Amino acid sequence: MTDASVTLNSAKLAADDLFRRKRLIALAVPALALAYLVYIAISFDVAGLTRRASLDNAAILASDTWSYKVHVTRDNRRGGTTYAIEGERKGTYEKGTRPTWINEESDDALIIDLGEGHVVQFLPDNAAVYDVPRFGRIETQLVDGSIRTNLTEPIPDWINLSDKRITITTEAGRMSMTRTRTEVLRYFAGWEMFWFTLDSPYHGRSFTEIAVGDRIDPTRGNLSGAVSDIWNNGMWRHKDVAWAMGETILMAFLGTFGAAIIALPLAFLAARNFAPLALVRGFTRRIFDFLRGVDALIWTVVLARAFGPGPLTGALAILVTDTGTFGKIFSESLENVDEKQIEGVSSTGAKPLQRYRFGVIPQVVPVLLAQILYFLESNTRSATIIGAITGGGIGLLLTQAIQTQKDWEEVAYYIVLVILMVMVMDWFSGWLRGRLIGRKD
Structure with missing residues (x-):
């Protein structure tokens, strides 16, 4: 064998060895990456996190960032119903006033129209009824400290039920009943009372009324009073x-x-x-x-x-x-x-x-x-x-x-x-x- 042949064979072996190493690297890198991803999935319990994830809760949380809730709350122990935006004291409607979508028939009975056919009724003896379109009538009542309903198995996943509490969450709002209270929440888009709270005389007034209209608060000017109420807003601080x-x-x-x-x-x-x-x-x-x-x-x-x-x-x-x-x-x-x-x-x-x-x-x-x-x-x-x-x-x-x-x-x-x-x-x-x-x- 000549020197040229030996040189050629050596070069061929070196090239084959180089290609072999590159093939191994090309296979080893994805294999190591895959093994690392599997390790992460096991160590961080990705499967368990997926099972425990609640898209409904995530949707509610996301909607809460651009909307507000009006609370209709009945005290199951002492009686009486209050209406408050976000449940805040500054957002509580004065006695004798209420949102227009609530029809108060008596001290113990009222009808709450949540829209889209969803209607909740507060009835005497700590009872409530929720009419849900395409599902039916859900009857609830607090009896001797326990929740009684007309629901039968299987219970839908949008209803959380126990003998101490029931929570019904729909696209129109939410109703819950416990030993202490029965509450209905209705969602509205926007950041309510961002400028003025309900106790401000400027709440519900337009900019034109405040800027060039007659004096709203007799004790102060419109612009100075409005700026003061915005600056001292008790809800948005x-x-x-x-x-x-x-x-x-x-x-x-x-x-x-x-x-x-x-x-x-x-x-x-x-x-x-x-x-x-x-x-x-x-x-x-x-x-x-x-x-x-x-x-x-x-x-x-x-x-x-x-x-x-x-x-x-x-x-x-x-x-x-x-x-x-x-x-x-x-x-x-x-x-x-x-x-x-x-x-x-x-x-x-x-x-x-x-x-x-x-x-x-x-x-x-x-x-x-x-x-x-x-x-x-x-x-x-x-x-x-x-x-x-x-x-x-x-x-x-x-x-x-x-x-x-x-x-x-x-x-x-x-x-x-x-x-x-x-x-x-x-x-x-x-x-x-x-x-x-x-x-x-």
């Missing part, structure tokens, strides 16, 4: 929300710029061209690693134990974390400065501080400001979560609204405000960056 938004922005502002002020002088100690001692550089860099290595949420919990809850604790948590991050970013920027500019300032007889001020700072200011403004925008979002832990800002109101699980339209309202706040901060930081640094078209 516009005054508290505005204060909370200010606290959130303040936490982000103080934390971000406080961290920048602290990190800048420390960054000189971590930069190789400004701190020749390796021990000093190493120690400063380890401090930065420690500060940014612990997440801001962990610092929030630690500082809350030391200083108590409040927006100041949130600002300190952001400050501590960003000091480590800014220290690393600033020191890397300092290491990349142009030495010729520093030498030019030194040739004028400038002292060390003057060399830093006129030879170093002008070079790094654009990078530093860009990073600071970016982190200001990012920390505005982070301050929402931090505020939920420290008890300050819009995050606290959002957490409270989620935990109560009562008025999800308030949750949607707070989320919309957070999104708008982030958008405004994004625009503001971009505008400020353009004014301070310059903007290239």
Whole structure:
């Protein structure tokens, strides 16, 4: 066999071996990915989560974000019926008044028209009847502390029944009966009483009536009274929300710029061209690693134990974390400065501080400001979560609204405000960056 044949065979074997390895890799990568997905499905119990998931509850939750409920509640112990929007005291109809879709025949009997053929009747002796189209008449009554109905097996999945409680949920509304009360909820689109509560004289008035109409409240002007009632709205708490938004922005502002002020002088100690001692550089860099290595949420919990809850604790948590991050970013920027500019300032007889001020700072200011403004925008979002832990800002109101699980339209309202706040901060930081640094078209 000639040398050429040996070379050709070696090349063929090498090519076959290369193709074999590529085929193995092509099969192994999808197999590993599939195995990993199977592991995730088992460890996170995806099958169990699928079985426990309730699309009906998800649909109700989603509808609650853009609609409100009117509660018709009868006290099964003391008697009497109340009508309230979202069950709130500020949304309770005055005695003798009620929504137009409720016909009150007597103190113990009334007819509630839920629309689309759904009708609920409150009857004497703690009895109620729900006429459901395409299903029939559901009769319920509280007898000796137990719920009695005319329902027979099988019970539809939209009816939750026990001897202590019955809940009927349809597309028109919801009815429930317990030992203490019988309640009907009817849904309406929108955020009711967003501007004025029922106890405000401006509720139900048009903008024209308030702006140019006759005086509605004899004790105050229309515009001043309307603004006061909106600002002090007891259901939507516009005054508290505005204060909370200010606290959130303040936490982000103080934390971000406080961290920048602290990190800048420390960054000189971590930069190789400004701190020749390796021990000093190493120690400063380890401090930065420690500060940014612990997440801001962990610092929030630690500082809350030391200083108590409040927006100041949130600002300190952001400050501590960003000091480590800014220290690393600033020191890397300092290491990349142009030495010729520093030498030019030194040739004028400038002292060390003057060399830093006129030879170093002008070079790094654009990078530093860009990073600071970016982190200001990012920390505005982070301050929402931090505020939920420290008890300050819009995050606290959002957490409270989620935990109560009562008025999800308030949750949607707070989320919309957070999104708008982030958008405004994004625009503001971009505008400020353009004014301070310059903007290239």
